Amino acid sequence: MIARLRQRQEWQFLSVLPKADRSLAIGWWIVLVLRGLLPAALAIATGVLIGAVQHGHPLGGPLSFVGVVFVLLQVLNPIHTAISANLGDRTAAWLYDKLTHACVTPPGMGHLEDPTLTNDLTVAREFDTGMTGPPLYISMGFIADGLVQMVGGLASAIVLFAYGWWAPPVLAGGWLATHWLLRESAVWRDRNTEEVRAAQRDSDYAYRMAVDPPAAKELRLFGLAGWTIDRFIDRRTTLHRLQYEATRMRERSVLSSVLIVTAANLLVLWSVANAVIRGSIDLGAAVIYVQAAVGTSMIAFGGLNWAFDGAAAPVAAVLRLEPAMAPAGALTPGTRSATGVPAREIRFRDVTFAYPEGVPVLEGFDLAIPAGSSLAIVGQNGAGKTTLAKLLCRLYDPQSGAIEVDGTDIRDFDIASWRSRLTAVFQDFVRFELTLRENVAPGGAPDDAVLAALHDAGASDLADLDTVLARGYEGGTDLSGGQWQRVALARAMCAVHLGAGVVLLDEPTAQLDVRGEAEIFDRILATTRDCTTILISHRFSTVRHADRICVLEGGKVVELGSHDELMARRGRYFTMFDLQARRFATGGADEGEEDLVFDVLA
Ligand SMILES: Nc1ncnc2c1ncn2[C@@H]1O[C@H](COP(=O)(O)OP(=O)(O)OP(=O)(O)O)[C@@H](O)[C@H]1O
Numbered sequence: 182m183i184a185r186l187r188q189r190q191e192w193q194f195l196s197v198l199p200k201a202d203r204s205l206a207i208g209w210w211i212v213l214v215l216r217g218l219l220p221a222a223l224a225i226a227t228g229v230l231i232g233a234v235q236h237g238h239p240l241g242g243p244l245s246f247v248g249v250v251f252v253l254l255q256v257l258n259p260i261h262t263a264i265s266a267n268l269g270d271r272t273a274a275w276l277y278d279k280l281t282h283a284c285v286t287p288p289g290m291g292h293l294e295d296p297t298l299t300n301d302l303t304v305a306r307e308f309d310t311g312m313t314g315p316p317l318y319i320s321m322g323f324i325a326d327g328l329v330q331m332v333g334g335l336a337s338a339i340v341l342f343a344y345g346w347w348a349p350p351v352l353a354g355g356w357l358a359t360h361w362l363l364r365e366s367a368v369w370r371d372r373n374t375e376e377v378r379a380a381q382r383d384s385d386y387a388y389r390m391a392v393d394p395p396a397a398k399e400l401r402l403f404g405l406a407g408w409t410i411d412r413f414i415d416r417r418t419t420l421h422r423l424q425y426e427a428t429r430m431r432e433r434s435v436l437s438s439v440l441i442v443t444a445a446n447l448l449v450l451w452s453v454a455n456a457v458i459r460g461s462i463d464l465g466a467a468v469i470y471v472q473a474a475v476g477t478s479m480i481a482f483g484g485l486n487w488a489f490d491g492a493a494a495p496v497a498a499v500l501r502l503e504p505a506m507a508p509a510g511a512l513t514p515g516t517r518s519a520t521g522v523p524a525r526e527i528r529f530r531d532v533t534f535a536y537p538e539g540v541p542v543l544e545g546f547d548l549a550i551p552a553g554s555s556l557a558i559v560g561q562n563g564a565g566k567t568t569l570a571k572l573l574c575r576l577y578d579p580q581s582g583a584i585e586v587d588g589t590d591i592r593d594f595d596i597a598s599w600r601s602r603l604t605a606v607f608q609d610f611v612r613f614e615l616t617l618r619e620n621v622a623p624g625g626a627p628d629d630a631v632l633a634a635l636h637d638a639g640a641s642d643l644a645d646l647d648t649v650l651a652r653g654y655e656g657g658t659d660l661s662g663g664q665w666q667r668v669a670l671a672r673a674m675c676a677v678h679l680g681a682g683v684v685l686l687d688e689p690t691a692q693l694d695v696r697g698e699a700e701i702f703d704r705i706l707a708t709t710r711d712c713t714t715i716l717i718s719h720r721f722s723t724v725r726h727a728d729r730i731c732v733l734e735g736g737k738v739v740e741l742g743s744h745d746e747l748m749a750r751r752g753r754y755f756t757m758f759d760l761q762a763r764r765f766a767t768g769g770a771d772e773g774e775e776d777l778v779f780d781v782l783a
Pocket residue numbers: 294536537539542560561562563564565566567568569608
């Protein structure tokens with residue numbers, strides 16, 4: 182019973198409050214209980230006063246009693262509202278801390294891509310934005326009111342013990358029965374079902390598409406304004422329908438509830454009336470018992486309301502995510518230091534890797550990259566090139582085989598130590614809404630290194646180091662696609678200046694103009710001369726600069742050699758190179774670009 186109670190999300194919600202702020206939570210509960218006791222106290226106070234009037238006793242004491250209760254009734258409400266709002270804010274902050282921690286700290290990435298965690302993540306991420314319910318600082322007040330009613334009902338029931346031992350069980354039992362009978366209704370039913378959460382994710386996405394800038398171009402170009410609105414309304418309606426279905430009332434249960442509650446009330450009130458008529462209790466006592474009987478009804482509406490449900494669901498989602506994300510994003514930790522590696526080589530040995538529930542991307546993949554050399558990887562879309570780069574960064578681990586650096590499995594290295602040896606320009610590199618300086622050196626670096634890196638990447642004149650690279654910030658600016666790519670390249674080059682020894686460049690020049698590409702590439706080659714460089718590119722003008730080129734197909738290396746060797750072999754590489762160079766030559770390149778094409782074709 183206790184174990185089942187602990188699993189309820191309402192319980193989990195309440196147990197989070199003291200963790201968010203202990204003293205506020207204690208204050209919240211104390212005021213809550215006091216507020217809950219007040220209706221019963223008022224019933225007693227008025228009864229005592231009426232009794233005193235009836236019997237001609239002094240009225241000073243009873244009047245003061247009524248006065249104190251009355252003042253407390255007026256004062257405690259606003260105090261509790263303020264505490265609730267504050268506690269709600271702190272609880273939201275605590276949950277966001279937990280969530281960001283759970284998202285960011287696992288060394289791997291699996292937890293962010295795990296479909297079984299997506300729904301919880303949506304609920305948890307959006308919980309305080311007011312999209313599906315009021316934010317916590319507001320709903321805490323509703324929850325407090327609900328619990329006050331619950332306590333008030335129980336306190337009133339306890340007063341009835343003074344009348345007769347049987348009265349509280351009959352009356353409170355009657356009202357409590359409504360909870361059980363209506364457990365499928367809003368009061369009890371968990372609205373946060375898988376189905377509801379999936380609908381919420383759909384509706385969130387439709388909303389984001391409408392209001393966030395990234396989709397704005399396509400929405401207009403493809404005339405999708407109406408479609409977007411319809412889609413959002415449709416997803417919202419589905420969400421509300423599912424929520425409604427999850428909370429609908431059951432007619433028969435409602436009828437039984439009414440009958441039970443009416444019978445219990447009639448019985449107690451009829452008995453009190455009889456006692457007064459018989460003269461076994463005086464008027465003051467009758468006033469107390471009748472008010473207590475009426476007050477007991479508060480049990481029916483106490484605490485367990487929609488606000489509780491709405492606030493408890495995301496708390497439960499965060500608490501579920503916390504233990505689930507850590508293993509989903511876990512990687513076996515190693516202990517060896519990676520200082521100075523690779524000195525000899527990086528070797529992929531019989532590596533097989535598949536994404537969760539996917540087919541293998543790499544299968545029996547073997548490749549050795551001598552330290553200090555450059556290797557280009559070419560292959561069709563989806564061939565697994567980016568996956569290879571991610572495996573080398575240890576964002577995932579292969580299912581079988583190993584990646585060895587100077588003979589050591591990279592899983593044996595301390596993850597942070599190994600990653601500090603690497604730098605990368607990812608295909609979908611991040612564009613920080615931060616200053617140019619922080620974009621180039623997010624972990625901090627001397628300005629000299631930042632400026633040298635910007636020079637390497639042909640980004641010297643982009644902006645002042647303190648300019649924020651996003652509109653909407655004071656003095657902020659936005660960059661073109663190619664300019665952003667230069668900033669990403671500068672980030673990698675800065676890491677090289679700071680000592681990284683392995684450089685991964687995944688489509689680093691895809692958005693650069695042809696002239697810029699040639700110029701920047703020369704400088705990058707100079708900067709990375711002593712590094713082990715892995716270059717992934719579809720541009721053969723870039724690829725040919727590498728010491729060796731590997732053609733990836735079907736999860737394996739199908740060709741490996743220098744540009745000249747592979748051209749001479751007249752295999753896959755030759756075909757792809759030839760195709761691209763020919764298209765370039767006939768594609769109307771301007772004068773300068775033609776020079777390059779000739780250079781490439783030579
Ligand atoms: N996070 C992921 N979860 C599941 N599958 C993925 C994920 N990332 C990539 N894949 C799948 O793995 C395969 C290889 O993807 P990868 O990104 O490595 O290809 P690529 O060679 O870099 O392609 P491109 O030239 O288009 O960049 C693809 O079939 C892709 O659908």
